[in-house]
Amino acid sequence: MEPGLLKSADWPLLIDLYFFLGGVAGGAFLIATIAHLLDGRRYRDVVRVGYYVAFLAIVPAPLLLIIDLGLPTRFLHMMMVSKPSVAIGMGAATLGPFHFKPLSPMNVGAWALLGFSLFAFLAALDVFLEDRGGRSMVRLRTWVGIIGSLLGFFIAAYPGVLLGATARPLFISAHWLGAFFLAVGASTGAAAIALILALLRRRTDESLVPLMRFTVFALVIQAVFLGVFIISVMATGSAGVRTALRHLIAMPFGPVFWLGVVGLGIVVPLLMRLRGSVRPTVGLITVFAVLVLVGGFLAKYVIIAAGQKLAS
């Protein structure tokens, strides 16, 4: 691939922030649902905070996307136009004014965002009503949780698939960005819940133990997929791809990648848990969670920035 001719969409930090919040929302929703399914009473606070985090993280998402559009008033065109044509892509389907393009991750992502937002709202509403003394709709919460978790997986992973379906050399050369973004969503979603629980209650209890255990697991998965991504890009071997990879792991983004993403975002939190006690202190959890969240954001930021940088 000759990189000199290629162009970049130049998506700004708003989009990185959307990808990050989408991951946090998807991850938090999944954890809340698993906790609800396994022992909703015992993990009540994880369920409550998880669903609130998912909802609050996904609320600003459409706004970030709309602000970035060249013509924000046309945001609905992502899903509907007055007279959709069928000559708009392989496998494209239309129904009335709506269109669906299975090969366009941005189109499918817009539909998934709509669906996930609905389920995140329903789950948050359910725990809110329960907090206000109402009766929990346990059966409804179970189904909302299961369907919402599947959509949450999608929301966390699809930005990576979306990037992989561009001609940018760093993205088109590997198949692991979706998996990596999903793992980042899981670790940051868990870290967000742990951070809020620790800060709100100023003490640790047993609900934080599985949460920390899952965060460590997600961090390991994250490290594995990041490694596989880098190795698979290296293996393609073309000049354009090597240049793009240099942008990520050397200059100009190498310091952020190695120090921020790998060091502070993965290695330090893992070492903290390896050396820490079974029931860590509030301070330790706070530092741990903040590192995971910052590392997760930097991971998405730096990969997108390096991939979008044009060859000089």
Next chain:
Amino acid sequence: MARTLAMFTDVSLCIGCRACQVACKQWNQLAPEEPEWTGSYQNHPHFTDKSYRLVRFFEQPDDKGGLTWHMMSDVCKHCAQAGCLEACPTGAIYRTEYGTVNINQDICNGCRYCVSACPFGVVAFNENTGTATKCTFCNDRIHNGLGPACAKACPTESIRFGFRDDLEQKALKRVDELKKMGFRDAQLYGADRNGDLGGLNAFFLLLAKPSTYGLPERPRLPQRNVFWDSLASVGAAVAVGLGALVAFRNRNEHGGT
């Protein structure tokens, strides 16, 4: 669908006059822009929202220690499998009955996904209109029986426009002629409908390998990644889901049942 229309650019006939570039700007009423020189006659270095047609200039070292000067009039390839069209979430990018690829300016919302999905860096974003733009093969002209402005203006017939099957025959014949004349590396780029991207509806006769002209040797449809990337994501989702189940499973040592 009507017979596919196509453009055949024979670089062996290009003299670098840029009449095509000027004609394109005039017919499509594209505004002037500041020149952007990079050390050759080429201006601009890339397609822009105001330059749909671009004459590229390249210097290639030859066997005798000298330089061969290559020039090529470049344009949107109107790929049979178009990355921009597949990427577009709004359906603004569509295929016409002639096989060309256009952007409906009334639908495009300026997400810019198509800009990064084009394997040739053709699609450009117009900051003023907030939409993506590119060559349409002069859609208004070809629907009224006229050829694109660039092909009409070309004084050497380096750019030819017509039905694709006719042009393919002419191109194959021309390659044979050039090989007999001693141009050993003469080759067609994008003419094969069974080749990369299902063939390009703007195809080229090159005198050297594609990378000499800055073209990708094997352009790929980016959306071919969607299936495998999604599959890897499903694998990750299963791993994360199982990890969460194991992590939250009740354990006696933590006071569980």
